Amino acid sequence: MLDRKYILENAAAVKENCLNRGNDSDIDQLVHLENRRRVKMTESQDFNRQANEKSKLIGKAPAEEREALKEQARTLREQKDTAQKEHDALDQQILEIQNRIPNMSHPAAPIGIDDKANLELRKSDCQPREFDFPVLDHVDLGSQLDLFDFEGGARVAGSGFYFLKNDAVLLELALQQYALRLLIDDGFTPVTTPDLATTEILNGTGYIPRGPETQIYSIENSNLNLVATAEITIGGLLAGQTLTAETLPVRICGTSHCFRTEAGAHGKASRGLYRVHQFTKVEMFAFTLPEQSEQMLEHFCELECRLFEGLEIPFRVVDTATGDLGGPAYRKYDLEAWMPGRGTSGEYGEVTSTSNCTDFQARRLNVRYKTKGEKGTRFVHTLNGTAIAISRAMIALLENHQQADGSVNIPEALRPWIGKDRIEP
């Protein structure tokens, strides 16, 4: 959520930003309503002040004057209530518009309405292999090596669910260990998180449960929802807290399951593990001072690159275009891994993504910090980034490391946790 005062003072810039992001929020209307709301607020406060003054007199007033004073106070309260109600109605309307306005965008973020405008920033040291045998995709590899059971998953929970089997199970655990180890060594505090969170926390992080277009599974008769990412729970971890500036940045990494309905996603590349309703993910998160967040985004991106270089998977990093940033991100880098089995001769597919949300999430989650000797508090900045999303990492891993004989080499970095150097039928 953007700050209202900011919107009022920078209406033109906010409007332009909405345009760049393909968002049709009515900024003029918001400005108009907010100006009216201010008037009503002042009015209501003034009536209330007068009523308080009368009420204070009643205790000391002689008995014969009390009824008259009571009547006056009562009238003032009624006037206050009326003004207050009008104020609240305006406030509600403003909030509805305000909630739909996306974050501002980094001046360097490429402007464009969708991912076609994404700007490639760098490529991995590790280059795509030249295969001298017919390349299989992860579904076929998995079938030969008995790593997945999609039919079983569908039987139990419907299409989009799956069982991992045999070495794929070890691979999932190994990938988690590998990512967590690297992040812990970098100074993150590791956590496991709830896989459910309340609707308020989801809203605070910028996720909208229970709409027709929602990506979120909700639990009936409760305000709990299955999380789409640990970003939700870790972001919510400090909701409503005021931190002291010296403790920032706070960096947390967590592993959780991620649940996504993928509503409306049918038809897009969805074979196998690419687009599933549940997967496991190791997530990075940071609460920072405003002046630390740009640097932290670079660092998160650097860590993601290091993780995939370590897995010997070719990738590229793109600076995400304004129209593809989603609501909360100020700037976002996607890391796209080379997937040799995708398309006719291999394609890049998104495997991780890291965003600087500046104070956009913090404002709704109400996470603040206080600087010693300074009056008041300010909102922290939040950042999130995928360390490893297991399902997509597994696609890239299997497809890039496949061998002519149908086996798959395990990259050096994972061997300590798997206990073998190749997966064979």
Added chain:
RNA sequence: GGAUGGGUGGCCGAGUGGACGAAGGCGGCAGUCUUGAAAACUGCUGUACCCUUACGGGUACCCUGGGUUCGAAUCCCAGCCCAUCCGCCA
């Protein structure tokens, strides 16, 4: 799931329906004293929002939401959360 006791400022803790944004203490900050430190003493010490160029002023907030009242931390109703004990359980 059953029983009981609780939710007040950074923390502890008081609070006859008007004096309460809230005693007292601790902690923190500033000062006096001291060669320095400690102790002692003095003062200050919540947050958000609104009005104001400023000085300053105002409104709200004592778990949450309703209600009673001219007036609620205080009374009433509902809910949430926490603690302890019992049962059940990976």
